Amino acid sequence: MTSGEERPLVEVRDLQKYYFEQDTLVDRLLGNETRSVKAVDGVSFDIHEGETLGLVGESGCGKSTTGETVLRLREATGGDVRFDGESVSELSGSDLARFRRRAQIVFQDPFSSLDPRMTVGEIIAEPLVVHDLPDEPVEGSAREWRRERAADLLERVGLSASQLDRYPHEFSGGQRQRVGIARALALDPDFIVLDEPVSALDVSVQAQVLNLLSDLQDEFGLTYLFIAHDLSVVRHLCDRVAVMYLGSVVELGPVDAIFESPDHPYTQALLESVPRASVEEQGRYVETLTGDVPSPRNPPSGCRFRTRCPVVIPPADVDIDQGAYRAVMDLRDALERGDLDAESVWGRLDAERGDEEAFVESVRETYLDGQTLSGENERVVGEAVAALAREEHATATDLLAERFASVCETDQPTLGADEHTAACHLVGGEETPTSRTDDTTRTN
Numbered sequence: 001m002t003s004g005e006e007r008p009l010v011e012v013r014d015l016q017k018y019y020f021e022q023d024t025l026v027d028r029l030l031g032n033e034t035r036s037v038k039a040v041d042g043v044s045f046d047i048h049e050g051e052t053l054g055l056v057g058e059s060g061c062g063k064s065t066t067g068e069t070v071l072r073l074r075e076a077t078g079g080d081v082r083f084d085g086e087s088v089s090e091l092s093g094s095d096l097a098r099f100r101r102r103a104q105i106v107f108q109d110p111f112s113s114l115d116p117r118m119t120v121g122e123i124i125a126e127p128l129v130v131h132d133l134p135d136e137p138v139e140g141s142a143r144e145w146r147r148e149r150a151a152d153l154l155e156r157v158g159l160s161a162s163q164l165d166r167y168p169h170e171f172s173g174g175q176r177q178r179v180g181i182a183r184a185l186a187l188d189p190d191f192i193v194l195d196e197p198v199s200a201l202d203v204s205v206q207a208q209v210l211n212l213l214s215d216l217q218d219e220f221g222l223t224y225l226f227i228a229h230d231l232s233v234v235r236h237l238c239d240r241v242a243v244m245y246l247g248s249v250v251e252l253g254p255v256d257a258i259f260e261s262p263d264h265p266y267t268q269a270l271l272e273s274v275p276r277a278s279v280e281e282q283g284r285y286v287e288t289l290t291g292d293v294p295s296p297r298n299p300p301s302g303c304r305f306r307t308r309c310p311v312v313i314p315p316a317d318v319d320i321d322q323g324a325y326r327a328v329m330d331l332r333d334a335l336e337r338g339d340l341d342a343e344s345v346w347g348r349l350d351a352e353r354g355d356e357e358a359f360v361e362s363v364r365e366t367y368l369d370g371q372t373l374s375g376e377n378e379r380v381v382g383e384a385v386a387a388l389a390r391e392e393h394a395t396a397t398d399l400l401a402e403r404f405a406s407v408c409e410t411d412q413p414t415l416g417a418d419e420h421t422a423a424c425h426l427v428g429g430e431e432t433p434t435s436r437t438d439d440t441t442r443t444n
């Protein structure tokens with residue numbers, strides 16, 4: 001299905017889509033600073049003709065924005081999308097109309113995406129009306145032609161032409177999604193963005209709709225960008241998978257490689273989060289991927305996954321157990337983001353203000369509970385927290401950064417050119433998990 005040599009049908013390069021908040025005239029008058037939400041921040045991938053590329057990641061990581069920006073339903077902030085060799089952002093007039101015919105979308109929610117006041121026949125025929133089709137003389141009226149086309153499409157998606165005059169509320173969720181798919185097919189497209197097409201459906205219906213999408217792909221030679229947060233639905237339909245985290249693609253590769261030998265710690269965690277069939281394994285769902293995705297308003301420096309990563313790389317000369325390092329990094333993060341400050345700790349302490357020991361103990365309990373630090377690591381953390389107790393916030397932050405700063409926060413890892421590639425300092429580079437505890441390790 002995949003052709004490595006031909007030019008890809010879709011080429012996405014360094015795509016950016018920022019939303020701007022507090023950007024109204026009133027905000028300007030009030031002096032509110034405009035904030036950017038970096039929903040998509042430097043995404044690149046290709047999709048070859050006839051191929052399905054899966055785009056996966058947790059809610060809010062920018063999947064829908066990517067899909068909609070690729071289709072130019074949203075204007076890109078930066079980067080480039082080429083469709084069949086042409087830059088989509090530069091299209092206008094009849095070229096843009098042609099692109100809009102060739103590239104379609106199926107939305108997640110079959111309940112809100114279909115107009116309840118229109119019959120399914122009208123819904124499916126609507127794109128034909130918008131694009132003024134038929135564009136050649138036909139037998140009978142244009143309206144009849146469109147109605148026949150809608151009837152034919154209904155049959156192709158497994159419904160009956162006799163249902164043409166029914167309204168969306170008369171259909172089940174799965175049937176409505178079939179109507180949404182028929183509408184997307186109306187203009188005979190080459191490329192469809194499937195934005196979580198089965199997420200809102202009962203599990204029993206999901207497989208049927210996925211099978212339909214697969215059959216239609218073969219029948220019409222379609223190319224898909226398949227967006228999903230659930231990896232288990234991706235495996236059967238996709239040829240390759242791009243894993244997205246907080247606006248960036250962190251791993252890209254053939255579907256089997258992604259599932260069988262995921263390289264990025266985020267992909268590994270996502271796969272671990274796929275609910276397990278066996279009862280003994282179900283507990284793993286809870287252990288992986290703790291914490292929320294950070295806000296794209298203020299993404300972490302370096303590797304964006306570092307604030308949740310279970311294998312952050314300590315400086316080569318610092319010997320520290322990963323659990324303890326994770327805890328220290330969380331402490332630093334809380335300090336740097338202002339979630340941890342002297343005032344609030346003193347406020348909730350029973351001890352007298354000025355009792356530095358009690359302060360340090362309280363912060364330790366909150367952030368380092370159960371973790372063992374020793375030697376220099378212990379000393380630096382103690383000194384930094386004591387500085388915080390004296391309201392020397394900057395000193396505390398600097399002390400910790402000086403000892404514990406990770407390459408994961410200073411350098412943003414990038415994807416390589418290989419077929420299977422991950423944007424992680426632990427992959428393919430000079431850094432390996434073992435390089436952290438070599439002979440040059442600073443003793444603690």
Ligand SMILES: Nc1ncnc2c1ncn2[C@@H]1O[C@H](COP(=O)(O)OP(=O)(O)OP(=O)(O)O)[C@@H](O)[C@H]1O
Pocket residue numbers: 019020021037038039057058059060061062063064065066229296
């Ligand atoms: N119009 C908007 N204005 C400001 N921020 C937005 C807007 N639309 C989306 N965002 C933000 O952009 C980020 C990416 O959203 P997006 O919907 O693309 O993610 P997603 O991965 O598709 O998530 P979901 O699966 O929940 O749809 C989120 O943080 C979201 O809150």
